[in-house]
Amino acid sequence: MQDDYTSPWVIRFGWIYLLAIVAALMVPVFYNFYISFNEYGFGAANYKATFDWYITVFEDRLLVNAFVWTLGLAVMTVLIVIPMGLSAAKLFKQLTNKVWLVALMLLPLFVPADIFASALLVFFKNLNGMFTWLSEMTGLGFLSTWFELGVTTAVIGLVVYTLPYVFIVILITMGRYHPEQTEAARSCGATAWQAFWQVEFPQIRAGIFSACAFVVILTFNEYTRTSMLKGGFDTFTTVLVSQMLNTGMSEQSYAMGGIVSAVAIVIIGSIIIITLVQQEQMARRERAVAEPGSGQ
Amino acid sequence: MQARMAGAALYAAPVFLFLFFLIPSLLTIVWSFFSRTMFWMEPDFTLFAYVNFFTSARFENFLWSIAHSSISVAICFVLGFPIAVFVRRYVPQVAQHRVILLFILPFMVSEVIRTFMLRPVLGRNGLINTVLQDVGLTSEPITSLLFSPTGVIIGEVLSFLPFIVFAGFLAMEAVPKYIFEVCQDLGASRWRTFVDVILPLAAPGIFAGSVFILVNGLGVALIPSILGGPGAVNAGLIATQAIIALDFPLAMAISAIMIFTLLGLLWIGHRLFDLTRTLEPLS
Amino acid sequence: MMSGAVDGGAPAVETVGIGKNYGPVQALKSVDLKIASGEYFVLLGPSGGGKTTLLRLIGGFIRPTSGKVMLNGQDVSHLPPDKRSTSMVFQSYALFPHMNVEQNVGYGLKLRKRPRDEIAAEVEAMLELVGLSGYGERRTFELSGGQQQRVQLARALILRSDILLLDEPLAALDAQLRKDMCVELKHLQEKVGITFIHVTHNQEEAMAVADRIAVVASGELVETAGVREIYERPARRFTAGFVGERIIFDGVLRSVSDGVANVSVDGRMIAATAGDGASSAIGKPVSVSVRSECLKLFGEAPQASEAGWQHLEGFYVESTYLGLTTRHTVRLASGREIGVRTVGGDEAVGPFARDAAVHVAWQAHDAMVHTA
Numbered sequence: 001m002q003d004d005y006t007s008p009w010v011i012r013f014g015w016i017y018l019l020a021i022v023a024a025l026m027v028p029v030f031y032n033f034y035i036s037f038n039e040y041g042f043g044a045a046n047y048k049a050t051f052d053w054y055i056t057v058f059e060d061r062l063l064v065n066a067f068v069w070t071l072g073l074a075v076m077t078v079l080i081v082i083p084m085g086l087s088a089a090k091l092f093k094q095l096t097n098k099v100w101l102v103a104l105m106l107l108p109l110f111v112p113a114d115i116f117a118s119a120l121l122v123f124f125k126n127l128n129g130m131f132t133w134l135s136e137m138t139g140l141g142f143l144s145t146w147f148e149l150g151v152t153t154a155v156i157g158l159v160v161y162t163l164p165y166v167f168i169v170i171l172i173t174m175g176r177y178h179p180e181q182t183e184a185a186r187s188c189g190a191t192a193w194q195a196f197w198q199v200e201f202p203q204i205r206a207g208i209f210s211a212c213a214f215v216v217i218l219t220f221n222e223y224t225r226t227s228m229l230k231g232g233f234d235t236f237t238t239v240l241v242s243q244m245l246n247t248g249m250s251e252q253s254y255a256m257g258g259i260v261s262a263v264a265i266v267i268i269g270s271i272i273i274i275t276l277v278q279q280e281q282m283a284r285r286e287r288a289v290a291e292p293g294s295g296q
Numbered sequence: 297m298q299a300r301m302a303g304a305a306l307y308a309a310p311v312f313l314f315l316f317f318l319i320p321s322l323l324t325i326v327w328s329f330f331s332r333t334m335f336w337m338e339p340d341f342t343l344f345a346y347v348n349f350f351t352s353a354r355f356e357n358f359l360w361s362i363a364h365s366s367i368s369v370a371i372c373f374v375l376g377f378p379i380a381v382f383v384r385r386y387v388p389q390v391a392q393h394r395v396i397l398l399f400i401l402p403f404m405v406s407e408v409i410r411t412f413m414l415r416p417v418l419g420r421n422g423l424i425n426t427v428l429q430d431v432g433l434t435s436e437p438i439t440s441l442l443f444s445p446t447g448v449i450i451g452e453v454l455s456f457l458p459f460i461v462f463a464g465f466l467a468m469e470a471v472p473k474y475i476f477e478v479c480q481d482l483g484a485s486r487w488r489t490f491v492d493v494i495l496p497l498a499a500p501g502i503f504a505g506s507v508f509i510l511v512n513g514l515g516v517a518l519i520p521s522i523l524g525g526p527g528a529v530n531a532g533l534i535a536t537q538a539i540i541a542l543d544f545p546l547a548m549a550i551s552a553i554m555i556f557t558l559l560g561l562l563w564i565g566h567r568l569f570d571l572t573r574t575l576e577p578l579s
Numbered sequence: 580m581m582s583g584a585v586d587g588g589a590p591a592v593e594t595v596g597i598g599k600n601y602g603p604v605q606a607l608k609s610v611d612l613k614i615a616s617g618e619y620f621v622l623l624g625p626s627g628g629g630k631t632t633l634l635r636l637i638g639g640f641i642r643p644t645s646g647k648v649m650l651n652g653q654d655v656s657h658l659p660p661d662k663r664s665t666s667m668v669f670q671s672y673a674l675f676p677h678m679n680v681e682q683n684v685g686y687g688l689k690l691r692k693r694p695r696d697e698i699a700a701e702v703e704a705m706l707e708l709v710g711l712s713g714y715g716e717r718r719t720f721e722l723s724g725g726q727q728q729r730v731q732l733a734r735a736l737i738l739r740s741d742i743l744l745l746d747e748p749l750a751a752l753d754a755q756l757r758k759d760m761c762v763e764l765k766h767l768q769e770k771v772g773i774t775f776i777h778v779t780h781n782q783e784e785a786m787a788v789a790d791r792i793a794v795v796a797s798g799e800l801v802e803t804a805g806v807r808e809i810y811e812r813p814a815r816r817f818t819a820g821f822v823g824e825r826i827i828f829d830g831v832l833r834s835v836s837d838g839v840a841n842v843s844v845d846g847r848m849i850a851a852t853a854g855d856g857a858s859s860a861i862g863k864p865v866s867v868s869v870r871s872e873c874l875k876l877f878g879e880a881p882q883a884s885e886a887g888w889q890h891l892e893g894f895y896v897e898s899t900y901l902g903l904t905t906r907h908t909v910r911l912a913s914g915r916e917i918g919v920r921t922v923g924g925d926e927a928v929g930p931f932a933r934d935a936a937v938h939v940a941w942q943a944h945d946a947m948v949h950t951a
């Protein structure tokens with residue numbers, strides 16, 4: 001593809017443009033970092049670099065509380081959505097008629113957050129009404145709380161939101177796996193589960209961990225659905241937004257935003273670096289095997 | 297027996313989505329015909345919510361928001377799709393995925409932060425104005441960047457550009473690698489290659505990506521509420537405001553309209569382009 | 580060499596009316612097959628013809644839509660691969676890349692929870708059997724194609740199952756390596772003594788290793804016979820066209836006497852060896868086939884009076900020297916072009932000029948009649 005006659009300037013320009021766009025997209029984030037390091041907060045005429053806000057961030061009860069809640073939501077979502085995405089990917093491989101499955105799995109991407117959140121909110125309110133009535137009828141008290149707005153409903157909303165992403169990431173990872181290995185394992189005497197866990201999983205592990213990281217990050221960043229479906233507690237994003245629109249963001253909030261962004265950047269950055277390193281290793285191995293005299 | 301159960305477990309995801317995605321979405325139609333009560337709504341069959349929406353002042357703003365979102369789509373396409381083509385053509389296969397990761401980066405930062413941070417960037421005393429004045433290109437701050445349609449468009453482009461790159465990339469997977477060489481060999485100019493060969497092949501993916509941006513631009517309340525001027529609304533914002541006002545049938549009416557617009561667009565796209573082709577690289 | 584006779588007791592593998600449909604597509608239509616214990620059995624056929632489907636049905640990787648599979652007399656049709664007494668060797672990519680050679684080979688025993696030292700001893704024995712002693716620590720990507728297939732063999736044989744299935748095991752190897760591996764496979768099977776069922780589309784490979792060959796094409800079992808028989812005396816027309824290089828004529832059977840069939844082809848009578856059941860086909864369309872190496876070229880009509888010689892007139896087109904053999908192309912009166920093979924650059928033949936009139940002749944006993 002990269003033929004020898006292409007002008008190197010075309011390639012250079014392409015890369016510069018590409019990186020410029022990425023940089024432009026990241027401007028708000030970098031500005032966030034910039035502000036968070038300013039002792040005088042946002043909008044002040046002077047600038048003094050400091051780590052103060054990052055240190056005091058943990059003293060802001062509201063923020064920390066929200067952070068912990070969000071983390072809890074993230075963990076629960078991961079525990080539900082990853083096995084679901086995995087089973088959906090396996091189903092995809094098995095089906096002859098795959099279109100309906102893919103359409104269903106990817107459709108949530110196309111429904112905007114607010115619209116979906118509104119629909120789900122009304123849905124849960126109705127369900128809650130039904131279940132409350134049911135619990136009165138049967139005397140089973142716990143039923144009445146099942147679909148109250150709270151953790152359950154927030155997690156359900158988050159699972160629907162992240163499922164398409166997980167599905168795609170896992171599918172792509174599984175695309176590199178050779179199914180003959182599962183058959184070979186079965187032939188050696190492994191049950192379906194053993195074949196999956198001992199042979200397939202070690203090879204798709206990396207993709208699954210990426211999917212987990214993805215889900216955690218998505219959960220932390222998600223605002224609309226969580227805010228509508230969460231009920232009483234605060235999450236990280238809802239605190240930020242309410243501050244933005246009402247009281248103005250506190251310096252600690254900028255710092256918190258900085259932390260979360262930094263974590264996301266570190267995670268993605270490490271994935272990039274790790275794949276780079278792995279690639280180098282593979283290339284080195286292949287060169288070693290290709291030397292004559294190593295075969296037969 | 298065990299195999300049967302394991303087989304059934306594979307359907308967990310579709311069943312879940314059916315229950316908690318398809319059904320609520322379809323029920324929006326039903327609920328949109330309900331009539332409103334003080335705090336909730338009661339089963340009914342009335343077009344009141346729809347009439348309310350189409351005759352209200354909000355409706356005109358809503359139409360404007362469609363125009364703005366369409367502009368955002370166009371800008372995203374012009375800025376982003378060439379990147380997908382460039383990566384496909386000039387970047388070695390193994391590095392391509394890393395480039396995609398690079399675009400996942402802004403996406404991974406909270407939309408909330410990215411959108412809100414545009415306020416200090418675009419505002420009167422914000423970054424852009426400060427830089428322009430310092431450099432001497434302008435003598436007065438530009439006020440129309442924020443709290444205006446321009447602000448909304450800039451916000452949408454910034455939020456959704458990575459998606460057009462992803463969609464473009466997926467679309468370009470439908471273009472075989474050797475196409476570029478063949479076109480070059482036949483003497484086609486870059487422009488002709490692009491228009492005659494690449495666009496038609498990548499069309500399904502581009503269309504899907506565009507629908508995604510358009511629909512999200514119309515549906516995400518956050519952007520106009522933070523960056524838009526007074527009265528700036530999109531469907532999502534109207535729906536959210538309706539819910540806050542406890543006018544649920546109205547919110548449902550808007551949701552139903554949006555969902556069916558989206559389904560309609562996807563249906564059209566499928567008839568025109570056969571969108572399932574976009575998914576071939578995945579299988 | 581096994582003649583295919585079942586030596587007391589149930590055959591190692593038996594399929595009864597086994598078939599597989601994928602929706603409207605019939606990958607395999609009712610196949611009845613018996614494979615004896617200790618045989619090296621080859622499924623030979625064109626790509627997409629159903630031989631791999633048949634192998635996978637025997638192995639349990641596919642469920643039959645009709646019929647059943649019996650291993651050692653037991654119906655195993657409902658059992659998955661891990662519950663059957665078969666092991667499989669695949670074409671490529673089947674070694675576990677996250678394990679080294681030793682772990683790959685020992686995997687089956689590890690699943691059966693054998694003690695560590697027992698596994699280590701068995702692995703070493705197996706590696707020695709396949710000629711890879713000392714390779715235990717290597718990673719799979721460090722191995723060449725031939726070595727990878729040997730690891731697969733070791734991994735499959737360590738379980739001491741009754742039946743080894745091989746799905747085009749040599750297809751990914753280059754020609755010379757393939758020839759060497761054929762010999763090794765044959766010796767291995769003789770040493771280990773279990774039943775091998777080997778799928779391939781490569782005829783030479785099939786003949787090098789097999790005791791018996793089954794030709795499978797278009798979802799059907801065409802013919803089953805020993806190696807020699809299938810090459811020299813194929814019963815079915817398809818086999819004649821698929822195995823070896825033959826010229827095939829279509830005609831009508833006029834009479835049969837003393838084992839000699841008289842077939843009318845394009846208005847002439849040709850004599851050929853009549854098989855069993857030929858007499859029942861009198862008056863019906865049949866085909867006659869002759870191996871290209873049995874054809875002889877003459878400048879003039881051979882002494883026609885010599886019993887048994889059949890001949891056709893044609894024009895010499897060209898010769899192609901292929902080293903081991905030379906192929907002489909002759910255009911018959913009907914316009915059809917056929918090939919005649921001679922060994923080496925056999926100067927005893929011709930040389931003939933282009934468009935020279937020649938006679939292509941063969942002995943009646945080298946020609947076979949096919950009723951189907």
